[in-house]
Amino acid sequence: MKRIAVLTSGGDSPGMNAAIRAVVRQGIAEGMEVYGIKYGYKGLVEGDIELLDTASVRDQVARGGTFLYSARYPEFVQLEYQLKGIEQLKARGIEGVVVIGGDGSYHGAMRLTEHGFPAIGLPGTIDNDIVGTEYTIGFDTAVTTAVDALDKIRDTSSSHNRTFIVEVMGRDAGDIALWAGIAAGADDICIPEREFKVENIVKRMNEAHKQGKNHYLIVLAEGVMHGEELAEALKRQGDLSDLRVSVLGHIQRGGSPTVRDRVLASRMGAHAVKLLKEGKGGLAVGIRHEKLVENPILGSVEEGALMSINPDGSIKVNFPHEAPIELYRLNKALNNYSK
Numbered sequence: 001m002k003r004i005a006v007l008t009s010g011g012d013s014p015g016m017n018a019a020i021r022a023v024v025r026q027g028i029a030e031g032m033e034v035y036g037i038k039y040g041y042k043g044l045v046e047g048d049i050e051l052l053d054t055a056s057v058r059d060q061v062a063r064g065g066t067f068l069y070s071a072r073y074p075e076f077v078q079l080e081y082q083l084k085g086i087e088q089l090k091a092r093g094i095e096g097v098v099v100i101g102g103d104g105s106y107h108g109a110m111r112l113t114e115h116g117f118p119a120i121g122l123p124g125t126i127d128n129d130i131v132g133t134e135y136t137i138g139f140d141t142a143v144t145t146a147v148d149a150l151d152k153i154r155d156t157s158s159s160h161n162r163t164f165i166v167e168v169m170g171r172d173a174g175d176i177a178l179w180a181g182i183a184a185g186a187d188d189i190c191i192p193e194r195e196f197k198v199e200n201i202v203k204r205m206n207e208a209h210k211q212g213k214n215h216y217l218i219v220l221a222e223g224v225m226h227g228e229e230l231a232e233a234l235k236r237q238g239d240l241s242d243l244r245v246s247v248l249g250h251i252q253r254g255g256s257p258t259v260r261d262r263v264l265a266s267r268m269g270a271h272a273v274k275l276l277k278e279g280k281g282g283l284a285v286g287i288r289h290e291k292l293v294e295n296p297i298l299g300s301v302e303e304g305a306l307m308s309i310n311p312d313g314s315i316k317v318n319f320p321h322e323a324p325i326e327l328y329r330l331n332k333a334l335n336n337y338s339k
């Protein structure tokens with residue numbers, strides 16, 4: 001393979017630039033030409049594609065966001081658009097593509113591979129919701145940002161004897177909430193993968209107050225409900241007039257990537273190039289026990305579906321990997337105020 005391309009798609013994540021840099025530099029080291037596709041699948045279809053060189057990725061390793069820009073481009077689910085995208089690549093003699101994005105972007109990469117065009121997926125999302133990898137590029141930075149904010153909220157929360165609900169990102173996944181919550185010593189963590197009862201939170205809060213605890217920190221994953229909704233539900237069950245809600249929002253998606261994200265992105269980017277060089281496609285790169293692994297992209301997406309409907313109509317919620325269950329239980333044990 002002599003010519004490859006790279007794109008970033010879906011929500012940006014810190015470390016995407018480091019991954020692009022690794023694809024470009026490793027590609028050049030392998031004697032390839034590397035093209036950058038701007039605005040994800042939108043730029044692919046529209047032919048917004050340019051040749052990158054060593055200098056194009058200079059100073060990028062430490063930068064947040066993605067210098068190739070990203071987009072959500074729902075049109076790409078249609079066959080017509082996918083074929084247009086492949087035409088753009090073929091017209092430039094490009095033979096393989098690295099897609100850096102989340103589960104949605106993996107679907108696009110899967111479609112390209114199914115049409116005979118090899119694509120390799122790199123997990124670029126803060127949500128950490130991709131099966132087949134223990135960590136996604138950007139997750140560590142997002143959690144670090146969330147913890148920084150939680151530490152600050154704890155200060156003001158304890159100064160005013162207040163209860164705080166802090167809503168963190170993670171479209172359908174509780175990973176950011178769990179990691180940030182445990183790292184910041186949150187009293188309760190609400191995640192979409194685990195059912196919880198509002199009355200139990202109120203009960204624990206009362207127990208904590210009896211033990212002389214004057215403030216209470218709840219970390220809520222956005223995939224459960226909005227912070228204001230939980231606040232209303234709590235107020236209906238207890239005297240919580242001095243409750244405050246803080247929504248961290250997109251601050252979690254920006255900023256210079258942590259060391260862990262930079263190194264992960266660099267390793268994964270270089271590995272993707274090696275896979276394409278071997279003529280492989282339809283694979284997603286992951287990390288497991290600190291070693292790089294590859295999984296079929298299809299498996300990464302389908303097995304990782306967070307929810308599926310059982311034959312009896314009930315909803316089954318799957319964890320993308322095993323860590324959250326353990327962390328969820330750990331937090332309950334660390335914040336048991338009944339004893």
Ligand SMILES: Nc1ncnc2c1ncn2[C@@H]1O[C@H](COP(=O)(O)OP(=O)(O)OP(=O)(O)O)[C@@H](O)[C@H]1O
Nearest residue numbers: 010011072073076077101102103104105107108125
């Ligand atoms: N089923 C699909 N077939 C083809 N392309 C798809 C499909 N699903 C998503 N895509 C493409 O991938 C893009 C990004 O998907 P999505 O918005 O779900 O973000 P993501 O990659 O999951 O990232 P994140 O969740 O971190 O924001 C979509 O806008 C679309 O262009």
Ligand SMILES: O=P(O)(O)OC[C@H]1O[C@](O)(CO)[C@@H](O)[C@@H]1O
Nearest residue numbers: 011102125126127169170171253
């Ligand atoms: O930036 P947008 O399009 O509002 O998307 C927000 C979503 O993207 C993510 O930041 C990454 O998937 C989610 O955590 C969040 O739900």
Ligand SMILES: [Mg+2]
Nearest residue numbers: 102103104125
């Ligand atoms: Mg996603």
